[in-house]
Amino acid sequence: MSELTTTEMNAKGPFTRLITRVFFRTAQVSDHVLLAPSLHYITLQGEALKGVAWTAGDKIQIRLGSGLQTRTYTPIQWDPLQGSTSFVAQTLSPGPGSDWVTDAKNGAVVELMGPRSSLALGDTAAKDVMVLGDETAFGLTLAWGAGRAVLEVAAPEVWGPLCHAWGQSAALIAKQADDAHWSRMEQSVWERFSPQTHFVLAGRARTIQHFLKALRAKGISGDRIRTKAYWADGKTGLD
Ligand SMILES: Cc1cc2nc3c(=O)[nH]c(=O)nc-3n(C[C@H](O)[C@H](O)[C@H](O)COP(=O)(O)OP(=O)(O)OC[C@H]3O[C@@H](n4cnc5c(N)ncnc54)[C@H](O)[C@@H]3O)c2cc1C
The missing domain is CATH 3.40.50.80 (Nucleotide-binding domain of ferredoxin-NADP reductase (FNR) module)
Structure with missing residues (x-):
């Protein structure tokens, strides 16, 4: 059996750990730029992001804390070769997602679900x-x-x-x-x-x-x- 990641170990209880392991990908924060007050550009990188099929408009859900609480963001790009993705996040109102975004440091381990379908362009130009x-x-x-x-x-x-x-x-x-x-x-x-x-x-x-x-x-x-x-x-x- 492979070793537990730090965030899996942080996950409370066997059920949460199992769900995290099965449904979430592990990545790391590789870049965090404060574009303006309350506006952040975050890049995630990791082996688990490689070879992933992403369609513009898909969402990712980032696991927060030790339970299964998540917050949702929209990747701007996904590089399946490098295994990286970036999104723009606002922190206009206090909440666990905004707290995570504000504190996201390079190298921090992240568990995320997705990319999953949210809004699709389909045939529309x-x-x-x-x-x-x-x-x-x-x-x-x-x-x-x-x-x-x-x-x-x-x-x-x-x-x-x-x-x-x-x-x-x-x-x-x-x-x-x-x-x-x-x-x-x-x-x-x-x-x-x-x-x-x-x-x-x-x-x-x-x-x-x-x-x-x-x-x-x-x-x-x-x-x-x-x-x-x-x-x-x-x-x-x-x-
Ligand atoms: C499919 C999808 C894609 C999304 N993509 C993005 C994205 O790319 N970038 C991004 O920044 N957000 C995105 N969001 C929105 C983001 O998930 C929410 O803003 C989320 O509520 C932030 O979590 P939080 O923990 O900071 O606040 P919460 O704990 O969810 O909410 C705390 C309080 O803040 C208020 N609040 C939440 N968002 C805002 C806001 N924008 N302005 C003012 N008050 C707010 C809530 O009403 C609540 O009262 C997306 C949401 C969905 C469903």
């Missing part, structure tokens, strides 16, 4: 996709190379240069506490809309609900809209 989301959907936008994006973000002044550096011309709308910014988001959506547009609504559940209604009210058919809530106010770890 990336140039026809408009992502409506927030910081949590930035990875998805980059992974797909989505043609357009309208993102509600806490700090547009930080995101502008980052989007530019990544070649992504997203419309960045500053969040307001009472969601008063939704009207400006909507305006940006229609400015960027074309008859070929396919909408992908990802990020905050409440924003998704609002824009789903707004798109339907404009007569956008259901087969041109995909949704996936990445987080919801007052709820923890949606996935």
Whole structure:
């Protein structure tokens, strides 16, 4: 029998250890760049990430602590030869995922599940996709190379240069506490809309609900809209 990894040993109880061993891959943090306050770029590397089939839009779930609690992130890229993957993680609100991201040090051992299917482009051309989301959907936008994006973000002044550096011309709308910014988001959506547009609504559940209604009210058919809530106010770890 092979030796237990450090995190397997940290896993509480035989059941958790068994699940960890069977369903999780082991990797290490190989790079952690603080892009801006509350915004991290993390790269994981490991033998178990080699030869893995990844499709842009897939998710990974990182195991936190000694139980089976996980938090979900969207890889921007996956190199099956090097055995590495990277994602952008925000830490805007305290939680175990944000704590893990903030403290992730080079060399730290990570157990992760996935990549697993979450949102898939399918036959849709990336140039026809408009992502409506927030910081949590930035990875998805980059992974797909989505043609357009309208993102509600806490700090547009930080995101502008980052989007530019990544070649992504997203419309960045500053969040307001009472969601008063939704009207400006909507305006940006229609400015960027074309008859070929396919909408992908990802990020905050409440924003998704609002824009789903707004798109339907404009007569956008259901087969041109995909949704996936990445987080919801007052709820923890949606996935
Ligand atoms: C399929 C999928 C893909 C995802 N991809 C990414 C990704 O690539 N990058 C990324 O950063 N996140 C991504 N997320 C979202 C991320 O998993 C959540 O934000 C998660 O809640 C963070 O865990 P936490 O432990 O920090 O907070 P939790 O313990 O889950 O929540 C604590 C509190 O924080 C609030 N909260 C959670 N997220 C936010 C937020 N963004 N802004 C404000 N308040 C928030 C919750 O409502 C709750 O009140 C993805 C989620 C899913 C389901």
